Structures are given as C-alpha cells and as structure tokens.
Amino acid sequence: MSLNIKVQTKDQYVLLDIEGDVDLYSSPDVREALLKLTKKKTPTILVNLEKVPYMDSSGVATLIEGLQQCNKYKGKFGLVSLRDNVREVFELTRLDKIFEIHRDVNEALANGSI
C-alpha cells in the first residue's frame, strides 16, 4: 500500500494527514514531511493517523524524531484520530507518556494543549 501525505495549514496549527501503512519502507517519506515542518519551526503540528491502519517501530521512531525536533524550539506536537490497533501499540509501549494523543482535532483544540 502506498503512502499519501497531505499538509494543511490552518489558523492555529498545521495538520499532517497520513494515509497508508507507516513502516520501515514508507517512514522516510513521513520523516521528510515532518522535518520540513520542524525546520521551519512550525509552532503546532498535529499528525492525523485516522487513515493509518498499521505502524511499526520505524514509524513510531519517525514520530518521536518529529516530537524531539519540535521540543527543541518549544513547539507543540500532537497525534490525533489513532485507530484502535495503533493506539494499542502506543499504550502498550507507554508511548502515551511521551506523546499528546487526542481523539480528534477538536479534542486537541478544546483540550488547550495545542
């Protein structure tokens, strides 16, 4: 399954829509898109994982790198709309202690964390 990445710039944040499996082979594309945003010091990045049916540890590492880069310039980084199996991976490995994870964009906005 090929990967599609779309970047939408909104008033308060930039939304990165990912569609497809994020694994060893496709994660470099996600990395490129994320690093483009962090290089520009984008203040708030939300990654929409609604259309990501599977993510392996390479994919998770890519998101971690995005988060680490964002933290360096005190930006905000959040994940939204995770499917159950992807959310389980984050919970099982306690990555939910690291990432801001929200049910959807509205929750992320309402929560005030972004």
Add this chain to the structure above:
Amino acid sequence: MVGCTLIFSSMKVKQTTEKEIESLRSRVNDLSSLIEVSIIINSTLDLEKLIGLVMEKAQSVMRAEASSVMLINEKTNRLECEVALGQVGEKVRKTIQLAKGQGVAGWTWKHQEPLIVSDVEQDPRFYSVIDQKSGFRTKSILAVPLMAKDRIIGVAEVINRTDGKQFTEQDLDLFSTFGRQVSLAIENARMHRMELEQERLRQQLESAQVIQQSFMPEILPGAKADRFQLAAKNLPAISVGGDFYDAVELDENHLGLLIGDVSGKGVPAALYMARLMSDFRFFVQQKNDPADLLTKLNEILVDRSRQGMFVTLQYLIVDLMTGRVRFCDAGHLPVIHVSGKNNKVRLIDCDKGAPLGIMKTMQFTETDILLQPGDYLMLYTDGIIETMNEKNEQFSIHRLVEFASQKQGKPENIINALIKKVMHFSENMPQHDDITVMVLRWNGPLV
C-alpha cells in the same frame, strides 16, 4: 558488329558479377566481424578492455582513422570518453567532456538518432576545440547512440574513412549494429559489477550478523548451576536485527537478566543495540537497582539519540536464595510468570515506564515478583506475538499464555517448542520481525 556487341555485353556482365561478388564478400566480412564481436563480448567483463576490442574491430571494418565511445556520466550529466582509438586517442580520451547538445556526439545524445556528418567544416554542430587541442584533423564523422533498452547510455563514433570516401547509409547500418553490441557489452559488465556489489553487501551483512550475535552470550550463566536453569534464543528477521538479550551473574546469589527490542531493523538497529549492550555490561555492575540502571541507560541513549530511535526493554535482578525478582520495564511486553506447581500463568502487571532513548525526564518504577521453587519466568519480544498467519491473524499474547500454561520441562526445550509452534502457526509466511525468548526456571535455594 554483332560479335563486338556480344563481347561488350559479356564484359558488362562480368563487371557486374565481380561487383556483386565484391559486395557479397564485403557483407560476409562484415558478418564475420560481427560474429567476432559477439565472441569478444563473451570473453571478458573488463568494460574498458571490452569496448577497446570491439571498437578496434569496428574501426577496421568501417575503414576509419579513429573511433571513440563516450558514456554519459549521470552524476555530472556529461558525455565522457571511455575509449578513444587512433593516432591521438589517448590524448583525446582524457580531455573530452561534452554537454547534452554539444558537438556531434552531444547532438546524438540529445536527439537519440544516428548521424553522418560528411564535411565537418560545413556543419555547425561540429565542436572544433577537440581538434585544436589534439592536433588531429577531423573531416567526417559517423555517430550512433548507444541504447540500453529505451535509455541512452552513450555515443559511439568513427571518424574519417581511410580511403577518403564519405560514410554511407550502409556504413551507418553496420555501425549501428556495432553500437548495439557495445551497448550490450556495457550493460552486461554493469550488471556483473552490480551483482558483485550485491554479493559484497551480502557478505558484509553476514559479518554484521556474526558480530551482532557475538554481543549476546553464547553460554548463559547457570549451565551447571543447581538453583536455576536459563535458556534464550534470538532469530533475526533479516540478517541483522534489533532484538537482544543478556544474562549476567552479578554475584553468587544474584542474576541479572535483560531483554529488549530496538526500533527498526537492519544495520542501524544492530549498531544501536551493540552500543547499548556494551553500556549495559559497563553499568550493570555499578547499579544494583534496576530503576537506577534504566535511568542511566536512558540518559546515555537520549544524549546520542538519532532519528528518533528508541528501545523497549526489561531488566530483572533475580535473588537466587529467596526467589525474589526485582524488575523495571521500559515500554516492553508483560513478563509471563508460570507456577511450577499448577501451571497457572500470570501476566505481571507493573508500572511500566516509557521506552528508553526518547526523553531524559522519564521515571522508572520497580516491581517485585516472588518465585516459588519450580516457577518459570518467560521474557519475549513482540516478534513472537505479532507473527502473522495466512489468515492475517496474529499469534497474540493469548496463544503465548495458552502455550505457557501447557509446557513444562527444561527452559531450552520450552523455547524450542515455542519457536516450533510459532513457525507452524505462520506456515509459509515470511518472518517480519526478530523473535527473541528467554526462559528462567528457579529451582529454589541451595539445599
């Protein structure tokens, strides 16, 4: 008069026949040369030597004073001379570098068509600088593109016919055939070079695998001990993986056990793991508290964090006198505790920390387990539970728990049976992730 006419006609017939015979002889020569070229092509894979031999043949058949083969350098996007034959060949070979569209060869590259230039002085496409540098005088050129499938890879040229005549359409056909042979030879040699390179990479990966495996203990502590039995196995998915385990005798009554999984696969994961293993061996003797050790390892890993790589792991200290196990978990999977008495399986619930290598501020909390003599502990990586079958189902923690509740015996036998079961489950599906299992049986304190 009639006689004269007959003689004249017969002379004409004779002349025509001789011309035809000459033409046929020439065709036979051309064909023989082409056959010789195919023999040359199969004789060596040394690209430069090969092209030189083919062009020597081509130059002689085409009755040309000089010839050259230029190949496109994709990095510089220039035509560069691979072989140049003739009086000034060697001199020219080192100086020619043409852009797309520059000179007759550059034109042929651009248009991907053969070209005859009968008088270079009358043709604006001719690039005279090469003649000025070499002192050679070019009069006419026949150039053909060298094609590999649909892609142009270079240009071959013959220059000036030795008999002073002009290159003909027939010459063009013949030289195009030579060009196809040269292209084929180049492609063969390149394929061969690529295969050699792949073989070299494969050998390097094999060496990396040997080095990686050497970081994991070949002989585990306790092979001769009465108080416990320990076994472990690691099956990488590709030659080098990111799973690892270790076991260290901290003192005569304490055993340290480590299992983990580095994010990603291949050489980067293996290098990350190798450095982590050496850090672990260094600090394990200094820190007798699992939480302290994980905090230290986390600090080191965050400092050298690259591309978001992280590691999930568990570190356990087993007291061989009391059966008390103190452990810390960094984002890893639940430890399985099996009662030796009734086979009851318990997934150890603990206050798990986040994986190592992401953030320095992470806290790790210690959890205790109390083993009874004969109890087992099973540590594993996600490769086991995420193994898929043809129906797209995972082996899952449930099957692992079910297995653990049915199997007793030597840890080594348990691991072999588990791996056999997982392989049977996945049947013909490829192994996607590394598989690592470690099993400890505590027999009780020394009597």
